[in-house]
């Protein structure tokens with residue numbers, strides 16, 4: 138019941154941390170500029186995704 142609060146009060150605290158996007162909060166992505174080995178297929182890749190507690194290449198990532 139505090140609709141009279143200015144919007145700036147909210148945007149200053151959590152404007153980007155908790156938006157309305159549909160992205161699941163569990164998605165984890167990392168970039169290894171010098172390459173890192175996929176934990177499933179052992180292919181060296183710069184882009185890794187966290188899938189079931191393993192960092193894997195995009196080909197091994199389970200997107201469903």
Ligand SMILES: [Zn+2]
Pocket residue numbers: 175176177178179180193194195196197
């Ligand atoms: Zn892989």
